Amino acid sequence: MANEVCFRTLHKDRPWRLETYQSEGGYEALKRILADRTSQEEIIEAVKKSGLRGRGGAGFPTGLKWSFINRAAPGDKYVVVNSDEGEPGTFKDRDILRYNPHALIEGMIICGYAIGAKAGFNYIRGEFWEPYERFEGALAEAREAGLLGENILGSGFDFDIHTHLGAGAYICGEETALLESLEGKKGQPRFKPPFPAMFGLYGRPTVINNTETLASVPDIIRQGADWFRGIGVENSGGPKLFSVSGNVVRPGNYEVPMGMPFAELLELAGGMRDGRPCKAVIPGGSSAPVLPGDVMMDLTMDYDSIAKAGSMLGSGAVIVMDDTNCMVKVLDRISYFYYEESCGQCTPCREGTGWMHRVVHRIETGAGRTEDLDLLDDVAKKIMGRTICALGDAAAMPVAGFIKHFRDEFQYHVDHKKCMV
Amino acid sequence: MSMRSEPMVRVDRREDKDALFTPEVRREIDAWIAKYPDGWQQSACMAALRIVQDMNGGHLTRSLMDQVADYLDMPAIAVYEVASFYSMYEHKPVGRHKICLCTNVSCMINGSDGILEHLSNRLGIGFGQITADGKFSLKEVECLGACGGAPMMQIGRTYYENLTPELVDQILDGLE
Numbered sequence: 328m329a330n331e332v333c334f335r336t337l338h339k340d341r342p343w344r345l346e347t348y349q350s351e352g353g354y355e356a357l358k359r360i361l362a363d364r365t366s367q368e369e370i371i372e373a374v375k376k377s378g379l380r381g382r383g384g385a386g387f388p389t390g391l392k393w394s395f396i397n398r399a400a401p402g403d404k405y406v407v408v409n410s411d412e413g414e415p416g417t418f419k420d421r422d423i424l425r426y427n428p429h430a431l432i433e434g435m436i437i438c439g440y441a442i443g444a445k446a447g448f449n450y451i452r453g454e455f456w457e458p459y460e461r462f463e464g465a466l467a468e469a470r471e472a473g474l475l476g477e478n479i480l481g482s483g484f485d486f487d488i489h490t491h492l493g494a495g496a497y498i499c500g501e502e503t504a505l506l507e508s509l510e511g512k513k514g515q516p517r518f519k520p521p522f523p524a525m526f527g528l529y530g531r532p533t534v535i536n537n538t539e540t541l542a543s544v545p546d547i548i549r550q551g552a553d554w555f556r557g558i559g560v561e562n563s564g565g566p567k568l569f570s571v572s573g574n575v576v577r578p579g580n581y582e583v584p585m586g587m588p589f590a591e592l593l594e595l596a597g598g599m600r601d602g603r604p605c606k607a608v609i610p611g612g613s614s615a616p617v618l619p620g621d622v623m624m625d626l627t628m629d630y631d632s633i634a635k636a637g638s639m640l641g642s643g644a645v646i647v648m649d650d651t652n653c654m655v656k657v658l659d660r661i662s663y664f665y666y667e668e669s670c671g672q673c674t675p676c677r678e679g680t681g682w683m684h685r686v687v688h689r690i691e692t693g694a695g696r697t698e699d700l701d702l703l704d705d706v707a708k709k710i711m712g713r714t715i716c717a718l719g720d721a722a723a724m725p726v727a728g729f730i731k732h733f734r735d736e737f738q739y740h741v742d743h744k745k746c747m748v
Numbered sequence: 749m750s751m752r753s754e755p756m757v758r759v760d761r762r763e764d765k766d767a768l769f770t771p772e773v774r775r776e777i778d779a780w781i782a783k784y785p786d787g788w789q790q791s792a793c794m795a796a797l798r799i800v801q802d803m804n805g806g807h808l809t810r811s812l813m814d815q816v817a818d819y820l821d822m823p824a825i826a827v828y829e830v831a832s833f834y835s836m837y838e839h840k841p842v843g844r845h846k847i848c849l850c851t852n853v854s855c856m857i858n859g860s861d862g863i864l865e866h867l868s869n870r871l872g873i874g875f876g877q878i879t880a881d882g883k884f885s886l887k888e889v890e891c892l893g894a895c896g897g898a899p900m901m902q903i904g905r906t907y908y909e910n911l912t913p914e915l916v917d918q919i920l921d922g923l924e
């Protein structure tokens with residue numbers, strides 16, 4: 328069971344074309360909704376029942392998020408897609424945009440219908456030029472076929488979609504920073520509450536979802552909430568795209584049922600390169616605490632299993648590292664990333680990410696002191712829970728995780744001024 | 749962070765907007781403005797900056813930013829803020845081919861250090877520098893969302909994945 332939802336068209340020639348998508352059941356869900364005049368509640372209930380949780384990292388239940396919109400409120404409402412894909416290790420949304428853009432378009436239209444929105448924006452990171460052009464091509468095809476725009480398929484329902492291009496800033500993946508950016512400003516996160524469901528794009532009620540989340544919606548409607556839920560496991564409905572990278576034979580995106588044993592996913596990716604041992608795995612993008620390879624071998628790829636082991640499934644980015652990798656060097660790079668990308672609004676994040684990076688870097692370069700390990704833990708604790716957005720936590724968690732599981736290696740660096748590996 | 753639901757206000761609105769840019773550039777920017785609700789042309793600021801940067805050979809200048817502000821009825825400071833916040837805007841000249849090399853974790857694990865060394869040796873420049881003939885510049889970038897093809901780089905609008913020194917040579921040899 329693979330490639331059943333977002334990658335449904337992948338085995339076909341030119342999988343991104345409208346005709347390809349339609350040959351795989353594409354737009355049937357939308358057509359049925361418009362023909363039957365399915366009620367908004369019914370759609371939201373189906374999405375709730377499917378167990379679909381946000382694929383952008385936080386795993387928030389999608390149906391519940393949609394239900395927060397006050398559909399009776401007068402005026403504009405918006406559907407916004409988060410295609411800013413910037414969490415290191417994550418490269419799945421790029422392939423949805425390139426290979427199955429119509430699934431996202433259909434998902435956006437269904438979401439718009441369900442919440443009473445007439446317009447949607449897809450925020451694509453600025454570097455993704457090829458995916459942007461693919462998505463624009465798909466929009467043109469859908470408009471041409473009467474599936475998008477005014478009076479869709481003669482139903483009287485209007486919905487149009489526009490693309491917005493980012494310009495290089497990881498923080499714009501945070502949903503409220505993304506909204507600020509769409510409004511033509513610096514991408515600095517907003518205080519929450521109010522949440523986007525109340526005060527979103529242009530101050531209007533807004534649903535913001537990840538690319539993969541919305542691209543999963545058409546199949547939930549077409550094949551049923553139970554079908555979708557049945558693919559996954561308890562608390563983790565459906566299949567999920569896992570972006571596997573690092574020291575594996577066949578890195579790439581794998582759409583597999585949630586709850587698949589990690590060992591099996593690793594097997595799909597061809598196993599470890601050169602037969603080396605699996606030393607460590609970051610299971611959900613660089614913000615997720617690292618786990619030792621032997622711990623991972625006993626886990627399944629779903630929200631609860633990874634959380635129980637002290638990490639998170641996040642965006643589904645699985646970075647696999649063999650025994651040639653120095654954990655201090657890896658953390659040095661990760662901490663540099665968060666220091667670079669902090670937007671600077673909150674003191675604990677702005678200053679703390681700088682501190683953490685400087686200290687990890689001095690350990691990496693042989694100038695570390697024994698107290699540094701506790702100092703790092705302390706700085707990490709002082710950031711967590713004290714910032715406007717989750718980037719602060721995202722920066723602190725990997726630091727705490729690496730030191731917890733690989734303290735010996737950090738200590739060795741301090742004592743011997745060089746790597747263990 | 750701001751909590752307004754109204755566009756920013758510009759008191760001294762520029763009237764003769766046609767004089768600001770060539771008709772092609774105006775057409776391009778206008779196509780972006782049309783996507784956003786009436787009065788929210790500032791949403792097109794990011795696109796406008798990219799368009800004028802491309803037109804100017806890859807970097808922005810103070811007067812280009814001012815023209816964008818005039819064109820979109822935005823305070824100039826708001827445009828400078830956007831232009832300095834996002835990493836794809838350049839404020840000094842870059843090479844005709846801007847090479848952006850990802851050095852984030854997945855690429856690092858797969859040898860981006862070696863690719864950097866090869867690029868630096870071949871071009872005689874490091875990150876943040878430009879070759880004497882102005883043909884190439886080199887920039888370190890964060891994860892570009894293509895880690896399955898690590899190590900990777902972007903030149904212009906194109907991604908090049910699964911890099912080896914030989915492949916890098918082929919790619920650079922093929923650029924005008």
Ligand SMILES: Cc1cc2nc3c(=O)[nH]c(=O)nc-3n(C[C@H](O)[C@H](O)[C@H](O)COP(=O)(O)O)c2cc1C
Nearest residue numbers: 381382383409411412413500501502536537540717
């Ligand atoms: C620093 C930071 C970066 C984020 N980057 C992304 C991203 O690139 N893509 C994404 O979909 N969500 C990202 N998120 C999560 C979003 O804030 C938000 O939870 C998500 O878009 C909601 O959609 P979902 O419920 O469908 O996952 C990020 C969050 C934070 C704090």
Ligand code: SF4
Nearest residue numbers: 670672673676714716
């Ligand atoms: S936590 Fe960091 S990135 Fe988030 S708003 Fe505060 S300073 Fe900006």
Ligand code: FES
Nearest residue numbers: 850855891892895
């Ligand atoms: S780490 Fe290089 S593209 Fe993601």
